[in-house]
Amino acid sequence: MSPIERTVKVAIVGSGLAGLTAGYLLTEPVESEKGKERGHIEVHLFEKSPTLGMDAASVSIPVAKSAGDWRIDVPMRSFQGGYYPNVIALYEKLGVSFRKANFSYSFSFMSQPKERDNRSVTTTMIYNGSSGSAGVSKPTILGGVPQQKGQNYLLYLLGKLWGTGLFILLTMQIAVCFAMTIWHSIPVRRPQKLSTMTLGEWVQEVAPTGEIARLTGMDVAWGDYVETILLPLMSAMTTAPEDDVMNHPVEEILDYCWLTLGTSHYVVSNGVRDVVSRLSRNLQNVHLSSSIISIRPDPQDSRLISLECHDGDVYSGFHHLVFATQASSAIPLLGSYMSNLPSSAESQRMAIMDQIRCLKAFKYRSTIVINHTDESLLPDNVQDRRDLNLVTSGWPEDEDACDEGLCVSSSHTMATHILPRPAGYPSHLPDVYQTTNPFVSPRKDTIISVSSLERAVLDCEAKEALKGLCKVKKQSWWGCRTMAKCGLGSVQGAGRLTDGCPGVWISGSYAYLGVPLLEGCVVSARNVVEEGILKTEGLKLRREPWSI
Structure with missing residues (x-):
């Protein structure tokens, strides 16, 4: 039977x-x-x-008659080798082609936004990707003023040396703070209480204290590292405002830091x-x-x-x-x-x-993703721009100047991805950028698409x-x-x-x-x-x- x-x-x-x-x-x-x-x-x-x-929010841009459309994924879809083993295994089983995309990052802050022509985006740290093997670069703000005609060469040289020395010092402090983060993220040495702590509580718990920390400046350096690198990075990853990031359980964040250490970013080749x-x-x-x-x-x-x-x-x-x-x-x-x-x-x-x-x-938070061609959301100096450009604000939320539906509060980190041009894309056309959670809106005549999404926040x-x-x-x-x-x-x-x-x-x-x-x-x-x-x-x- x-x-x-x-x-x-x-x-x-x-x-x-x-x-x-x-x-x-x-x-x-x-x-x-x-x-x-x-x-x-x-x-x-x-x-x-x-x-x-x-794929519902993705958009297509005509490239050329023979090349078809440029399909832009919305939101940005990338995955890290150490944190996404099941995604990678599933894609391999399906035959999905994906490639390494070891993104470089810039970290910047924006001045008061109310007057577009007067605001500035100043870069404070540049990470060149490749899981850290490509090192960091000196932001142009530390490069000194270009030599002027008739300027005393000695003064010019002293300015360059000062900027380089400061860059080396800041890089060493960042390296120590990053090493502290990784040290505390090692699973076998974490205290039991960590499972119920928030990121904000952990930041205070592990902050360097005492006379040595004060004399070496590591107490201040740790606070700067948290404010200018760790928080913006986590805010961009979770697409959440600063308060939500500080209330995020730290165990999950440290797991992410540990599991992604030394691994590569990937993107699917065909979208x-x-x-x-x-x-x-x-x-x-x-x-x-x-x-x-x-x-x-x-x-x-x-x-x-x-x-x-x-x-x-x-x-x-x-x-x-x-x-x-x-x-x-x-x-x-x-x-x-x-x-x-x-x-x-x-x-x-x-x-x-x-x-x-x-x-x-x-809980959920709204996320806005805009594809556009407005470069004013990027660092002012072209040399400071990288694949992913994270920008934080330098003003309180009550001074936000936000167009409804086109931006979020300034407590978010604004992340702008410079999209690589596909083959056949006309050279005379401007670059296309994808900005997630802009706290100032791109010029309306540069906007290609606007998407509003919901994202779970832990x-x-x-x-x-x-x-x-x-x-x-x-x-x-x-x-x-x-x-x-x-x-x-x-x-x-x-x-x-x-x-x-x-x-x-x-x-x-x-x-x-x-x-x-x-x-x-x-x-x-x-x-x-x-x-x-x-x-x-x-x-x-x-x-x-x-x-x-």
């Missing part, structure tokens, strides 16, 4: 990397754990935008559109421009789920529902499902309430709530929490792991250990599929999707 085949219907809400990864895994061949039946997974992917979400195409190639039921407005028990079978879209279309018969969207977007939909449950489903109602309570702990409350979504199963032997083997947390499935109610699952960058980044999307999606949906259906993937 041939094995019985049954169909399991799964709805995925959201088509970012988490949703696409879940969809990709669910369309891979599966088999019964006991070999008595074959399983068929029918996947429906719902996306509110007219294009799949991971994120290639990733989307490969992940979605086997998805047959993709519903674009389909915003979900209500979730309810299936009227034919309360053990299943029905979804209603904004256009009135209703999709029914789902055994599982995967939220691959922001926590803030999932909460009202979970609320609608909870309110539509029958009075007899009290245990399921409580399980959904636990999910809502967990998700409410995660704090200690969210870190505690994360245990409901993701639990540590096995700690790495060397103690780095972000690399621990993890599984599904207690609120995952909304009771499906213990009874036969519909499975409601959560995935996304925030549903995994560490800083909310692309790695969390991939790992949380795999956990939901393998340990959640397939396990409760008595199924498993025929082949391991990838290994690290």
